[in-house]
Amino acid sequence: MHTIWLIRSHEYSAEKFWEVLELLKTFQGPLQFRTQEKHLEIPQDQLEEVPFETIDLDSQKLEPMVVYEKISNSMVQYFEPPPSYHKVSWETIFDQCQEYRTSQRISENDFIVLLTEHSNEYGWFTAGDPKGQRNLFVHTAFWEHYTGSDHRYPVAYHVVSAVLKRLTFTNYSDLNAYLHKEARGCMNDFCAEKKKVSLKLRTADICPACMDLMDRRNVDRAVIRQVLSIIEGIRDQMLFKSRWKLDPKPPKLQVKGESKRIIFPDLGSLEVKFTPLEKTLFLLYLNHPEGIKLVELNDFKPELKRIYAGLYNGSDPAMVEVSIDSLSNPWKTNSASEKLSRIKSKLIHALGTDLAQFYYPKGENAEARKIEVEREWVEYSE
Numbered sequence: 033m034h035t036i037w038l039i040r041s042h043e044y045s046a047e048k049f050w051e052v053l054e055l056l057k058t059f060q061g062p063l064q065f066r067t068q069e070k071h072l073e074i075p076q077d078q079l080e081e082v083p084f085e086t087i088d089l090d091s092q093k094l095e096p097m098v099v100y101e102k103i104s105n106s107m108v109q110y111f112e113p114p115p116s117y118h119k120v121s122w123e124t125i126f127d128q129c130q131e132y133r134t135s136q137r138i139s140e141n142d143f144i145v146l147l148t149e150h151s152n153e154y155g156w157f158t159a160g161d162p163k164g165q166r167n168l169f170v171h172t173a174f175w176e177h178y179t180g181s182d183h184r185y186p187v188a189y190h191v192v193s194a195v196l197k198r199l200t201f202t203n204y205s206d207l208n209a210y211l212h213k214e215a216r217g218c219m220n221d222f223c224a225e226k227k228k229v230s231l232k233l234r235t236a237d238i239c240p241a242c243m244d245l246m247d248r249r250n251v252d253r254a255v256i257r258q259v260l261s262i263i264e265g266i267r268d269q270m271l272f273k274s275r276w277k278l279d280p281k282p283p284k285l286q287v288k289g290e291s292k293r294i295i296f297p298d299l300g301s302l303e304v305k306f307t308p309l310e311k312t313l314f315l316l317y318l319n320h321p322e323g324i325k326l327v328e329l330n331d332f333k334p335e336l337k338r339i340y341a342g343l344y345n346g347s348d349p350a351m352v353e354v355s356i357d358s359l360s361n362p363w364k365t366n367s368a369s370e371k372l373s374r375i376k377s378k379l380i381h382a383l384g385t386d387l388a389q390f391y392y393p394k395g396e397n398a399e400a401r402k403i404e405v406e407r408e409w410v411e412y413s414e
């Protein structure tokens with residue numbers, strides 16, 4: 033088990049930060065992604081302001097991060113480079129992480145991953161603390177503009193790949209000895225050009241040579257499996273979304289097993305976690321394509337009870353009755369509308385607004401709310 037503390041540096045938006053964290057949390061395994069509420073502030077006097085026109089493109093070539101002018105023409109129209117950007121030294125970044133670790137009493141065994149919009153002295157996407165502490169950073173800016181996708185995917189990808197590299201390699205010379213200078217679609221490709229970053233995300237894999245190496249070095253297989261399921265999940269979600277732009281069909285939904293897990297197989301088996309009561313309401317709406325008004329919920333009490341009795345995991349059967357009474361009585365309690373808004377926000381977090389709209393019960397207050405998706409896209413399985 034490893035705890036990975038994601039930390040936001042102050043200029044990175046809290047909203048984007050939470051979207052990345054929520055995405056990572058949808059994948060189960062020994063890597064536990066957490067956050068402390070407190071963000072980290074890189075001191076103003078440590079920021080070097082660099083005007084864009086001073087970038088020497090030739091000398092930037094070996095830097096794995098950004099050569100802005102190389103963005104393909106089709107993307108230039110979306111992207112105005114800022115007149116200047118802020119650069120920070122690695123030493124400052126990692127010193128700040130270490131101070132944070134001390135002040136928040138984070139164990140030396142836990143990972144800290146700082147997400148920051150600031151560029152860094154060597155222009156890397158992601159790097160680990162050369163002093164050997166488990167401090168890492170991931171650069172969060174401009175991704176939309178050169179992978180052409182949702183910002184969450186490249187950032188989440190680099191979080192897990194940085195952690196796995198830190199677990200595999202002992203230091204930078206060790207890492208350099210194994211990085212692939214020629215891209216082979218492996219996590220350990222050294223990406224000197226942005227175009228290749230996009231390749232890395234699309235092929236999302238670990239090559240057999242790197243698998244062997246990790247085996248020899250006793251990297252926990254459960255960690256490797258989790259990392260693979262995250263990068264495969266991210267790739268599937270990205271591919272689904274880019275196809276979706278051409279052919280907007282909703283993703284399939286699977287309701288699986290006795291506990292009625294809510295899974296989207298097209299999106300890398302993404303699972304949306306509802307509480308038993310939220311799930312009860314969600315399944316009721318799924319059963320009724322015609323829609324249900326809030327005030328009609330009382331008429332569906334027997335069905336609600338039946339669903340909830342199958343999902344209830346507490347020890348007091350009388351609670352089933354109590355909870356369903358309150359869920360189906362919108363005059364007395366807010367239970368149903370609270371749960372509906374939590375269902376909506378969980379789906380939006382997991383699927384993004386564009387895909388989520390097919391799956392949360394939609395409708396104005398007094399009208400019937402319905403889940404829009406055609407029920408042929410919904411499959412019930414063992």
Ligand SMILES: [Zn+2]
Pocket residue numbers: 212218219220221238239240241242243
């Ligand atoms: Zn490899």
